[in-house]
Amino acid sequence: MTNRSASPAQTPIISVAGVSKTYASGHVALKQIDLDIQPGEIFALLGPNGAGKTTLIGIICGIVKTSTGSITADGFDIERDYRAARARIGLVPQELATDAFEKVWDTVSFSRGLFGLPANPAYLEKVLRDLSLWDKRKSRIITLSGGMKRRVMIAKALSHEPRILFLDEPTAGVDVELRRDMWAMVRQLRQSGVTIILTTHYIEEAEQMADRIGVINRGELILVEDKAKLMDKLGKKELSLQLPSPIDALPSALSEQSVALSDDGRRIVYTFDTHSENTGIPALLRQLDELGIDYTDLQTRQSSLEDIFVSLVTER
Numbered sequence: 001m002t003n004r005s006a007s008p009a010q011t012p013i014i015s016v017a018g019v020s021k022t023y024a025s026g027h028v029a030l031k032q033i034d035l036d037i038q039p040g041e042i043f044a045l046l047g048p049n050g051a052g053k054t055t056l057i058g059i060i061c062g063i064v065k066t067s068t069g070s071i072t073a074d075g076f077d078i079e080r081d082y083r084a085a086r087a088r089i090g091l092v093p094q095e096l097a098t099d100a101f102e103k104v105w106d107t108v109s110f111s112r113g114l115f116g117l118p119a120n121p122a123y124l125e126k127v128l129r130d131l132s133l134w135d136k137r138k139s140r141i142i143t144l145s146g147g148m149k150r151r152v153m154i155a156k157a158l159s160h161e162p163r164i165l166f167l168d169e170p171t172a173g174v175d176v177e178l179r180r181d182m183w184a185m186v187r188q189l190r191q192s193g194v195t196i197i198l199t200t201h202y203i204e205e206a207e208q209m210a211d212r213i214g215v216i217n218r219g220e221l222i223l224v225e226d227k228a229k230l231m232d233k234l235g236k237k238e239l240s241l242q243l244p245s246p247i248d249a250l251p252s253a254l255s256e257q258s259v260a261l262s263d264d265g266r267r268i269v270y271t272f273d274t275h276s277e278n279t280g281i282p283a284l285l286r287q288l289d290e291l292g293i294d295y296t297d298l299q300t301r302q303s304s305l306e307d308i309f310v311s312l313v314t315e316r
């Protein structure tokens with residue numbers, strides 16, 4: 001599947017072309033991924049555990065080797081021009097890996113030094129202030145809360161002034177309040193001109209943060225869509241009406257609409273759009289009444305990301 005941008009005028013900041021990965025174990029973690037990320041966007045890579053999100057990030061950051069395909073970051077090939085490409089990228093890994101006894105300022109300065117950049121205290125001060133870490137700059141990391149430690153990880157990833165920031169499961173195991181904080185912080189980072197790619201398996205997180213969402217499942221990028229469009233699909237709900245006894249077919253008056261009969265003939269299922277002002281439910285219920293169709297129970301159900309996976313995978 002090709003997921004090139006609709007707008008040819010913009011040069012992508014990341015371009016992934018024909019990337020596959022088979023681990024030494026023989027496990028195929030990624031299959032033929034094509035993906036362009038535009039400068040300044042927040043892109044969420046959404047998928048269940050084991051889908052291949054971390055592998056894809058690792059490959060783009062040059063940590064994991066591809067089996068096929070190529071990647072450029074800001075125009076630099078991640079294999080041929082590794083140092084230049086990597087210098088453009090900040091990575092916040094899933095695991096919190098910091099030197100517990102270091103002070104915040106020292107660890108962030110050290111991270112910058114690893115990229116061979118001269119000291120820039122004014123820039124690091126801005127990073128720490130933006131992340132509400134300035135007051136903690138002299139604190140040892142071990143004394144910080146979990147949320148603050150995560151911020152330190154982000155500060156380290158930003159220390160070398162990257163144009164692209166990867167956040168791998170930024171809110172895994174984080175409480176609701178901290179999650180909201182993190183979302184606000186990510187939006188703020190984008191405003192400062194950083195392109196952000198994050199992975200998540202929370203649909204809500206992708207919904208809150210992303211401009212575009214890519215859905216990855218079993219190593220395949222099965223969908224890349226503007227958030228608004230995807231949410232429209234997710235905005236569909238099903239109304240299910242339990243019939244007192246099975247019927248053979250829907251009356252013709254109903255078959256024109258988004259109404260279906262379950263295979264066993266015991267339920268009438270109506271799909272409607274939750275975003276629409278007029279769901280059509282009152283009209284449907286009136287019509288059933290006119291047709292003399294009784295029902296014994298009625299329930300609604302939100303179509304889930306799971307449903308989207310299932311329908312996408314079956315479509316393929």
Ligand SMILES: Nc1ncnc2c1ncn2[C@@H]1O[C@H](COP(=O)(O)OP(=O)(O)OP(=O)(O)O)[C@@H](O)[C@H]1O
Pocket residue numbers: 023024025027028029047048049050051052053054055056201
């Ligand atoms: N070094 C490795 N050797 C063999 N298989 C691996 C290796 N690393 C990952 N895998 C497998 O590749 C698949 C994709 O893993 P990956 O970590 O990329 O998924 P993920 O979508 O990031 O999931 P999670 O959210 O659980 O981290 C998984 O089945 C995983 O077990």
